[in-house]
Amino acid sequence: MKTRISFAELSARERVRALLDPGTFRELIDPFERMRSPYLAEQRIVAQSDDGVVVARGTLGGENAVIVATDGRYLGGSIGEIGGAKIAGALECAADAWARNERTRVAILFDSGGIRLQEANLGILAVAEICDAIVALRAFTPVIAIVAGRVGVYGGMSIAASLCSASIVSEGARVGLNGPDVVEEEAGLAELDARDRPLVWRATGGRRRHAQGQATRFVTDDVDVIRAALHELAIHATPIAPIAPKIPIDPTLSLADFDRELGRRFS
Amino acid sequence: MIETLEIINEGGTPIARRAHIGVVASGNCELLIEPTSEPRARVLIRTSVRGYEAAWRAVIARFFERHPIAARIEIDDFGATPSVVALRLEQALEAAS
Numbered sequence: 181m182k183t184r185i186s187f188a189e190l191s192a193r194e195r196v197r198a199l200l201d202p203g204t205f206r207e208l209i210d211p212f213e214r215m216r217s218p219y220l221a222e223q224r225i226v227a228q229s230d231d232g233v234v235v236a237r238g239t240l241g242g243e244n245a246v247i248v249a250t251d252g253r254y255l256g257g258s259i260g261e262i263g264g265a266k267i268a269g270a271l272e273c274a275a276d277a278w279a280r281n282e283r284t285r286v287a288i289l290f291d292s293g294g295i296r297l298q299e300a301n302l303g304i305l306a307v308a309e310i311c312d313a314i315v316a317l318r319a320f321t322p323v324i325a326i327v328a329g330r331v332g333v334y335g336g337m338s339i340a341a342s343l344c345s346a347s348i349v350s351e352g353a354r355v356g357l358n359g360p361d362v363v364e365e366e367a368g369l370a371e372l373d374a375r376d377r378p379l380v381w382r383a384t385g386g387r388r389r390h391a392q393g394q395a396t397r398f399v400t401d402d403v404d405v406i407r408a409a410l411h412e413l414a415i416h417a418t419p420i421a422p423i424a425p426k427i428p429i430d431p432t433l434s435l436a437d438f439d440r441e442l443g444r445r446f447s
Numbered sequence: 448m449i450e451t452l453e454i455i456n457e458g459g460t461p462i463a464r465r466a467h468i469g470v471v472a473s474g475n476c477e478l479l480i481e482p483t484s485e486p487r488a489r490v491l492i493r494t495s496v497r498g499y500e501a502a503w504r505a506v507i508a509r510f511f512e513r514h515p516i517a518a519r520i521e522i523d524d525f526g527a528t529p530s531v532v533a534l535r536l537e538q539a540l541e542a543a544s
Contacts, residue, residue, distance in 0.1 A: 224448060
C-alpha cells in the first residue's frame with residue numbers, strides 16, 4: 181500500500197526537494213551564504229540564515245526548472261528585502277533564460293503572511309518586483325503557484341499568487357488579502373469572528389477558493405498528488421484558462437453571509 | 448538587544464561535512480555546522496533571550512563531553528529550551544557525520 185507523505189508537514193526546503201526530480205535539487209544562495217536580513221537585529225529579532233526563502237534549480241519531468249519557496253515557520257513566511265530579492269532574482273533569471281530560448285519551468289510555493297512589517301517599504305518594493313517578474317515570466321511559461329502549507333497566502337503575496345498562470349491549493353491552506361484577525365479588527369465581530377476556525381476555513385480555505393474558481397487545482401495534502409498536479413500544469417501545459425471568479429461577489433455581504441450564500445450554492 | 452556568545456572547545460576530531468538544521472521560530476533555533484581547519488570547536492550563538500549564558504555554556508560543554516569534535520557552529524536562537532538546543536546539536540552532528 182502506498183504511504184501518503186504530508187506536504188504541509190515538510191519544511192520549505194524539503195517541499196522543494198520533494199517536487200523536483202529525485203537527486204536534482206541544487207540550492208542557490210543557501211543558508212551557508214548567510215544572506216540574513218540586516219534590519220531585524222535592531223528590532224530584537226534573530227535573523228535566519230536564508231531569510232526564510234529557498235531558491236533551487238533542478239529538473240521537473242526532465243526539464244530544467246526553478247522552484248522557490250517561502251518558509252512559513254520563520255516570521256510567518258513574511259517577505260523582507262533579502263528573501264524578496266531572492267525570489268524576484270530567480271524569476272528574472274528564468275525569464276532571461278527563456279529570452280535566450282532556454283526552457284525553464286517555474287513554480288512558487290507560497291506559505292506567507294505577506295510583507296514583513298519590520299521591513300515595511302522594502303518588503304512592499306520586493307513584492308512589487310516579484311509581481312513584475314511573474315507577469316514577465318508567464319508570457320514564456322506557466323508560472324505555477326502552490327499554496328499547500330500551514331500558513332496559506334495573505335497580503336501582498338496573495339496578489340503575487342493571484343498573478344500566477346495557475347494555482348494548486350490544499351484544504352489546509354487559506355488564501356486571502358487580509359487575514360482573519362485583520363478582518364475582525366477592521367470590520368468587527370459581525371463581519372468575522374477570527375476565532376471561528378471552521379468559518380475561517382470555509383470562507384478562505386483551499387476547497388472554497390477552488391469552488392469559487394479562484395484556484396486551478398484542489399489537492400489532498402500529499403506530496404505525490406501535488407507533484408503530479410505540478411507536472412500537469414507546468415510541463416504538459418495545455419492552455420490554461422485564466423483564473424476568474426465563477427460567481428460575482430457582492431461587496432456588501434459580510435463574510436459570514438457570503439459563506440452561507442456559497443454554502444447554499446456549492447453544498 | 449540580541450545577545451551574542453562565543454564558546455570555544457579545544458581539540459576534537461574534524462566533522463565530515465556541513466549541515467543545516469532547524470528554524471528560527473518560537474521555542475526553536477537554527478543551527479549551521481561546518482568543518483574547520485582549526486583544531487577546536489567554535490560555537491557562535493545569537494539569541495533573543497538575554498541572561499542565560501550559564502545555561503548555554505552547560506549545554507554546549509555537555510555536548511562536547513559526549514562528542515569531542517572540531518567544527519564551526521552557528522546557532523540562531525528564538526527561545527529554544529536547553530533540551531531543544533541539545534537535540535538540535537545531536538541532529539546537526541548526525542547530519543554532518
